[in-house]
Amino acid sequence: MPKVKLSEYATNTVKEVCASFNNSEGELINVLHQVQQKLGYLPAEVQELVAKELNMSAAKVYGVVTFYSFFTMVPQGENPISICMGTACYVRGAEQVLDEFKRQLKIEVGETTTDGKFSLSALRCVGACGLAPVVMVGEKVHGRVAPTDVRKIISECKDGCLT
Amino acid sequence: MADYKMHILVCGGTGCRASQSDKIVETFKTELEMHGLDDEVKVVATGCFGFCEKGPIVKIIPDNTFYVQAGVVDVKDIVEEHIIKGRPLKRLLYHDPATKSQVTDTAHIDFYKKQVRIALRNCGFINPENIEEYIARDGYAALGSVLEMKPSEATQMVKDSGLRGRGGGGFPTGLKWEITAKEKSDQKYVVCNADEGDPGAFMDRSILEGDPHSVIEAMAICGYCIGAGKGLVYIRAEYPLAINRLKIALNQAREFGLLGNDILGSGFDFDIDIRYGAGAFVCGEETALIHSMEGYRGEPTVKPPFPSVSGYLGKPTNVNNVETFANIPVIFNKGVEWFKSIGTENSRGTKVFALAGKVNNVGLIEVPMGITLREVIFDIGGGIRGGKKFKAVQTGGPSGGCLTEQHLDTPIDYDNLIAVGSMMGSGGMIVMDEDDCMVSIAKFYLEFTLDESCGKCTPCRIGNKRLHEILVKITSGNGIEEDIERLRVLGNVIKETSLCGLGQTSPNPVLSTLDNFYDEYLAHVNDKKCPAGQCKDLVHYEINANACTGCTLCFRNCPVGAISGEKKMPHYIDQSLCIKCGVCFEKCRFKAISIV
Numbered sequence: 180m181p182k183v184k185l186s187e188y189a190t191n192t193v194k195e196v197c198a199s200f201n202n203s204e205g206e207l208i209n210v211l212h213q214v215q216q217k218l219g220y221l222p223a224e225v226q227e228l229v230a231k232e233l234n235m236s237a238a239k240v241y242g243v244v245t246f247y248s249f250f251t252m253v254p255q256g257e258n259p260i261s262i263c264m265g266t267a268c269y270v271r272g273a274e275q276v277l278d279e280f281k282r283q284l285k286i287e288v289g290e291t292t293t294d295g296k297f298s299l300s301a302l303r304c305v306g307a308c309g310l311a312p313v314v315m316v317g318e319k320v321h322g323r324v325a326p327t328d329v330r331k332i333i334s335e336c337k338d339g340c341l342t
Numbered sequence: 343m344a345d346y347k348m349h350i351l352v353c354g355g356t357g358c359r360a361s362q363s364d365k366i367v368e369t370f371k372t373e374l375e376m377h378g379l380d381d382e383v384k385v386v387a388t389g390c391f392g393f394c395e396k397g398p399i400v401k402i403i404p405d406n407t408f409y410v411q412a413g414v415v416d417v418k419d420i421v422e423e424h425i426i427k428g429r430p431l432k433r434l435l436y437h438d439p440a441t442k443s444q445v446t447d448t449a450h451i452d453f454y455k456k457q458v459r460i461a462l463r464n465c466g467f468i469n470p471e472n473i474e475e476y477i478a479r480d481g482y483a484a485l486g487s488v489l490e491m492k493p494s495e496a497t498q499m500v501k502d503s504g505l506r507g508r509g510g511g512g513f514p515t516g517l518k519w520e521i522t523a524k525e526k527s528d529q530k531y532v533v534c535n536a537d538e539g540d541p542g543a544f545m546d547r548s549i550l551e552g553d554p555h556s557v558i559e560a561m562a563i564c565g566y567c568i569g570a571g572k573g574l575v576y577i578r579a580e581y582p583l584a585i586n587r588l589k590i591a592l593n594q595a596r597e598f599g600l601l602g603n604d605i606l607g608s609g610f611d612f613d614i615d616i617r618y619g620a621g622a623f624v625c626g627e628e629t630a631l632i633h634s635m636e637g638y639r640g641e642p643t644v645k646p647p648f649p650s651v652s653g654y655l656g657k658p659t660n661v662n663n664v665e666t667f668a669n670i671p672v673i674f675n676k677g678v679e680w681f682k683s684i685g686t687e688n689s690r691g692t693k694v695f696a697l698a699g700k701v702n703n704v705g706l707i708e709v710p711m712g713i714t715l716r717e718v719i720f721d722i723g724g725g726i727r728g729g730k731k732f733k734a735v736q737t738g739g740p741s742g743g744c745l746t747e748q749h750l751d752t753p754i755d756y757d758n759l760i761a762v763g764s765m766m767g768s769g770g771m772i773v774m775d776e777d778d779c780m781v782s783i784a785k786f787y788l789e790f791t792l793d794e795s796c797g798k799c800t801p802c803r804i805g806n807k808r809l810h811e812i813l814v815k816i817t818s819g820n821g822i823e824e825d826i827e828r829l830r831v832l833g834n835v836i837k838e839t840s841l842c843g844l845g846q847t848s849p850n851p852v853l854s855t856l857d858n859f860y861d862e863y864l865a866h867v868n869d870k871k872c873p874a875g876q877c878k879d880l881v882h883y884e885i886n887a888n889a890c891t892g893c894t895l896c897f898r899n900c901p902v903g904a905i906s907g908e909k910k911m912p913h914y915i916d917q918s919l920c921i922k923c924g925v926c927f928e929k930c931r932f933k934a935i936s937i938v
Binding site: 204205206207208209211212242243246247248249250264265266267269270271272275278279282302303304305306307308309310311313320322325326327329330 | 357360361394395396397539541542543548579621622623634638639640696698699705736739770772783787793796899901925929
């Protein structure tokens with residue numbers, strides 16, 4: 180990953196969050212949650228700074244970030260698309276829907292399109308099993324999605340971006 | 343619910359909110375105001391009604407009218423027809439597929455008839471964001487009576503009730519409390535495990551969203567019994583709505599003096615904090631959960647020592663799951679004998695299941711232990727979708743197994759499910775029909791385990807990877823007969839040698855499908871065929887020229903342009919372009935496309 184220099188805003192944000200948890204090592208997960216919420220993702224440089232602030236090794240921070248699926252080291256697209264791959268959605272055809280998104284966006288799960296507009300992820304059970312298969316674009320839930328609906332969902336997002 | 347003449351209950355669970363139920367609530371409020379009825383009719387966003395298939399749900403009280411699949415556009419009509427004129431709005435009533443008649447209230451809907459609601463008693467009845475509604479339904483009465491007992495007496499009641507852990511293991515709850523109570527320490531902890539990880543189970547979230555106070559009350563009772571002053575709820579960060587409602591509930595409980603110092607003048611101090619999970623299935627395991635709460639990677643450690651002896655920050659810690667806690671207040675309010683009268687000899691009470699997959703009525707259900715799978719799937723679930731044939735039901739999530747037709751009459755309880763090669767688990771219940779390939783299902787669960795294995799012990803980290811590789815080989819048509827035996831041997835080694843519950847149960851989906859669907863494995867390996875027609879590498883789609891009418895529907899829907907043909911002439915699939923997405927097969931109205 181190319182080295183990025185943290186903006187002053189990012190640096191201050193990390194420091195503030197760490198301070199709000201008394202720079203305590205035991206609060207690492209809570210710190211990471213808040214930092215990711217504010218900065219969108221947790222690149223290596225942010226992790227190093229968190230480690231320094233909490234007085235622990237960067238390896239430990241990295242270990243935690245990579246352990247939990249909620250934390251991400253790459254920025255999400257403007258339209259983060261998540262396909263529910265819980266069992267209920269799977270048996271109602273979520274895999275075909277996911278394949279169709281991959282095909283149309285030309286990216287794999289965990290990647291972001293080069294224009295930064297879309298990212299694709301698979302998540303485990305949204306809890307809307309009655310609407311299976313479910314696709315989430317940001318906070319918006321699309322239910323009973325068929326592979327043929329994929330094009331429409333993508334173009335809706337594109338329209339949204341323009342306005 | 344005293345001053346209002348009528349209540350409109352709108353489901354505010356995640357499933358219905360995904361269908362804009364929050365907007366329905368807002369629209370009701372404006373519509374009622376417009377008619378000057380906002381003083382007489384109250385709109386309440388409740389927890390999950392359970393009947394997710396037919397969401398969004400709207401229920402009118404006191405006449406108990408139950409509207410299904412209501413939309414924002416229907417609000418005006420409900421207010422004008424039902425609220426003002428007193429006539430039920432027929433088009434939104436539940437349509438009983440068996441009798442072909444309309445049903446107005448839940449008591450006559452098959453989905454609800456066989457259910458017994460203990461843990462979900464308040465979900466869909468009260469506003470979860472208002473503590474007074476919980477109190478009005480006997481809320482915090484159990485805490486009040488427990489605080490007048492000796493801790494050991496109250497623990498004995500939980501023990502006598504026969505309540506077992508609803509998170510999956512089925513360990514007797516009262517015994518766990520007793521062990522933790524016996525430990526001597528300056529500080530002890532009560533932990534609520536709300537890290538629901540089974541992909542396809544959402545009961546814990548529904549309870550926290552629909553009735554957070556029952557969990558808070560139970561945690562305080564547990565704290566009193568074991569001598570803990572501090573409670574922690576470990577909840578998935580992916581559950582924003584549940585977290586928000588829990589926070590509101592905690593603040594209200596503090597305001598009412600039901601948490602904090604000297605609760606109800608008893609001298610007992612107890613408060614609850616929230617800790618966030620970050621998406622790791624293994625954190626459902628007690629020791630892993632505790633490490634995660636301490637800020638580390640959620641890796642399990644060898645037991646003993648059990649958390650009851652040395653848990654969070656090295657102190658005695660009692661970990662119970664959300665549904666287990668939700669049962670506790672009822673045991674004290676209605677009595678041990680009442681609770682014991684429900685269920686079977688060794689599994690008392692009820693169990694909540696997330697019924698999903700290929701059934702007609704997907705939803706959250708609570709049934710007495712001892713009910714049969716047939717009753718759940720065919721009576722409550724309304725049978726298989728689209729008139730297809732039942733093939734299997736998967737219980738216990740990634741740790742459980744697939745059961746078949748021959749197990750349908752097995753009464754559901756902890757021990758019976760284990761005896762037939764599955765387990766209770768947290769309560770996911772996924773129904774499959776003839777179109778589901780059981781080898782693919784086993785592969786699907788293995789993919790999940792691979793993702794979620796923490797990597798600490800070798801059998802789970804590497805063994806599951808090898809298992810998965812063999813399954814990929816079989817589903818892609820490259821398997822040999824020896825592979826099937828390898829699955830069995832390797833699966834058993836992983837079961838016997840893994841460190842924690844995740845690894846010890848991860849081969850179950852493979853082993854149970856091997857036991858119950860051996861022929862299907864053989865067909866993949868020997869004939870290179872997928873009988874269910876799901877494994878892409880083993881099937882292709884063909885158009886039957888005699889049946890094809892040339893309607894062009896498949897041609898227009900094919901995402902890759904692999905179908906060609908003139909209008910009103912038989913069409914043709916170019917196999918080199920086909921991506922086997924199955925769209926043409928689903929769209930064809932003349933059954934002209936077949937999977938070969």
